[in-house]
Amino acid sequence: MADGYESLTRVYAPHTESDIREMLDAVGVESLEDLLRVPDAIALAAPLAVPPGLPELELQRTMAAYAARNEALGYVSFLGAGAYRHYVPPVVPAIAMRGEFLTAYTPYQAEVSQGYLQAIYEWQSYVCLLTGLDLANASVYDGATALAEGAIMAVNATGRRAILVSAAVHPNYRGVLRTYARGLDLDVEELPLGGDGRTDFASLEARLADKRFAALVVQNPNFFGAVDVPGDDVRRIVEASGTVTIGVVAEAMSLGALVPPAGWGAHIAVGEGQSFGVAMAYGGPYVGFIAANKEHMRRIPGRLVGRSVDVAGKPAYTLTLQAREQHIRREKATSNICTNQAHCALCATIYLAAVGASGLRRCATLNVERIHALSEKVVAVPGFSRRFEGPVFNEAAIRVPAAASAAQVLAKLRERKILGGVDLGRWYPQLTDCILMSATELTTDAEIEALASALRAIVEELDLVRA
Amino acid sequence: MAPDGLLYSKDHEWAKIEGDTATVGITDYAQNSLGDIVYVELPRVGQTVAEHASIGVVESVKAVSEIFTPVGGEIVAINAELEKDPAAVNRDPFGAGWMYKVKLGSPTPAGLMNAEAYEQMVTAQ
Numbered sequence: 001m002a003d004g005y006e007s008l009t010r011v012y013a014p015h016t017e018s019d020i021r022e023m024l025d026a027v028g029v030e031s032l033e034d035l036l037r038v039p040d041a042i043a044l045a046a047p048l049a050v051p052p053g054l055p056e057l058e059l060q061r062t063m064a065a066y067a068a069r070n071e072a073l074g075y076v077s078f079l080g081a082g083a084y085r086h087y088v089p090p091v092v093p094a095i096a097m098r099g100e101f102l103t104a105y106t107p108y109q110a111e112v113s114q115g116y117l118q119a120i121y122e123w124q125s126y127v128c129l130l131t132g133l134d135l136a137n138a139s140v141y142d143g144a145t146a147l148a149e150g151a152i153m154a155v156n157a158t159g160r161r162a163i164l165v166s167a168a169v170h171p172n173y174r175g176v177l178r179t180y181a182r183g184l185d186l187d188v189e190e191l192p193l194g195g196d197g198r199t200d201f202a203s204l205e206a207r208l209a210d211k212r213f214a215a216l217v218v219q220n221p222n223f224f225g226a227v228d229v230p231g232d233d234v235r236r237i238v239e240a241s242g243t244v245t246i247g248v249v250a251e252a253m254s255l256g257a258l259v260p261p262a263g264w265g266a267h268i269a270v271g272e273g274q275s276f277g278v279a280m281a282y283g284g285p286y287v288g289f290i291a292a293n294k295e296h297m298r299r300i301p302g303r304l305v306g307r308s309v310d311v312a313g314k315p316a317y318t319l320t321l322q323a324r325e326q327h328i329r330r331e332k333a334t335s336n337i338c339t340n341q342a343h344c345a346l347c348a349t350i351y352l353a354a355v356g357a358s359g360l361r362r363c364a365t366l367n368v369e370r371i372h373a374l375s376e377k378v379v380a381v382p383g384f385s386r387r388f389e390g391p392v393f394n395e396a397a398i399r400v401p402a403a404a405s406a407a408q409v410l411a412k413l414r415e416r417k418i419l420g421g422v423d424l425g426r427w428y429p430q431l432t433d434c435i436l437m438s439a440t441e442l443t444t445d446a447e448i449e450a451l452a453s454a455l456r457a458i459v460e461e462l463d464l465v466r467a
Numbered sequence: 468m469a470p471d472g473l474l475y476s477k478d479h480e481w482a483k484i485e486g487d488t489a490t491v492g493i494t495d496y497a498q499n500s501l502g503d504i505v506y507v508e509l510p511r512v513g514q515t516v517a518e519h520a521s522i523g524v525v526e527s528v529k530a531v532s533e534i535f536t537p538v539g540g541e542i543v544a545i546n547a548e549l550e551k552d553p554a555a556v557n558r559d560p561f562g563a564g565w566m567y568k569v570k571l572g573s574p575t576p577a578g579l580m581n582a583e584a585y586e587q588m589v590t591a592q
Contacts, residue, residue, distance in 0.1 A: 159511055159514070298506065298508070323506070323526045323531045328531055329524075329531050332521075332524070332533070
């Protein structure tokens with residue numbers, strides 16, 4: 001064992017033996033093994049029972065047998081709530097998995113990485129087109145961190161230390177925002193949910209009066225799938241108070257059908273791009289985006305790729321405005337985010353290039369059509385209804401019969417191999433009788449029919465609706 | 468190079484005191500060391516700043532440098548022209564390149580040099 005550490009150190013570490021001796025002396029241990037010694041009480045008494053290597057074919061069979069135990073693929077899913085089932089055209093993996101793109105770390109060097117830098121530049125351009133704003137960054141980890149970073153931009157722009165966020169913003173996004181806010185000592189307050197399942201702006205004027213809030217955060221479509229944007233009167237109040245409006249887009253596909261964030265008053269747009277050709281893969285890696293108007297150019301966090309010209313006058317791409325970033329400005333940087341989800345952003349870029357503007361619009365419209373088809377069939381089941389009226393994109397809050405809870409209905413659906421949606425009581429105590437159901441272009445009539453007939457059977461089984 | 472009548476800090480800022488107000492900028496030596504200035508981040512009007520606090524940033528094509536205010540007090544004006552034309556700091560550091568005005572917290576700022584002492588310090592570097 002001792003020899004193992006020593007030889008590994010010699011192979012992989014840049015330290016000489018005398019370096020190592022000096023460091024060991026400084027901490028007062030004899031050897032590297034002493035330094036890393038696991039206390040006897042928790043040390044393994046015998047080696048781990050790791051079987052010997054297998055021939056490739058046998059290994060494939062073994063792993064296929066494990067994979068066959070995974071039941072998830074046998075379920076029909078109406079889950080959404082921030083992660084969406086969308087069609088990924090084969091051209092996405094075919095290009096994204098090419099060796100030139102599939103590297104362990106994002107290649108930023110302009111001298112050797114023009115292809116990747118151009119792809120990131122195109123991603124930024126798509127985000128600008130889709131949000132209606134002036135500039136976008138090379139991406140961040142996910143939609144929730146994008147929101148937190150957007151809030152920091154607003155704090156830096158205004159010098160104010162509080163954020164006002166709608167209760168209809170995704171609960172997990174608000175959770176991440178609060179985590180960031182705790183470290184930065186910012187106040188996060190909420191605007192309540194109205195009776196119609198949309199943000200209640202009634203208290204806004206009074207709350208913005210003392211110009212305490214750096215930002216107002218609104219999500220469209222909101223967590224309940226509903227179109228939820230501030231009206232002209234609300235926008236006037238927000239502008240007059242010098243508050244930055246942050247528009248959250250948790251379902252990027254909606255940008256193919258709804259007014260872009262800049263169109264309803266957002267100065268900064270943040271969101272999640274998973275819907276554009278990125279696999280759901282256990283919830284990550286996903287790809288967050290941040291876009292803003294020019295005024296915020298110096299405050300946008302992370303990498304930015306710019307287009308310039310090379311010595312021969314030809315277009316060339318390079319990282320730009322890096323003085324915002326921590327490798328130059330250290331602790332005064334706009335953010336500690338210096339990396340991005342380049343490969344996921346690449347997938348999204350290929351997706352958007354492949355479907356084009358008209359394809360995106362058609363796909364988004366299909367999502368609207370599918371949730372209405374689902375909603376129609378579900379509310380035809382005795383005891384079920386839409387919890388909120390009004391237009392939705394590809395999700396809707398469905399109320400279960402009064403004698404049941406959402407959790408109970410969902411458990412019964414699971415027995416029938418249907419993932420019926422998300423129990424809204426998990427985050428909203430007043431909505432324990434509601435399920436958030438999602439439908440996308442992948443949701444078939446047969447799946448909707450299976451859901452409706454399962455619900456009918458559950459109503460009967462539990463005797464939920466008495467004649 | 469450093470005009471008489473101004474006060475200078477060891478961080479290469481200058482202050483011109485007129486009554487209870489000081490106009491602040493960076494020196495010719497500072498702009499020359501930084502090179503082409505592309506962005507100046509200034510404090511906000513109304514903000515109260517402490518003497519020697521970092522209250523802004525000067526960004527050039529080769530470096531980012533903090534502005535340490537030589538005087539404390541309330542910011543009463545900023546040179547908004549620098550947003551469009553940051554190179555004014557290079558062209559005319561003691562004139563059009565001024566950065567902000569401070570209503571002085573204390574009547575006589577401490578620890579600043581006159582032009583001669585500042586020139587001596589720069590020469591010694």
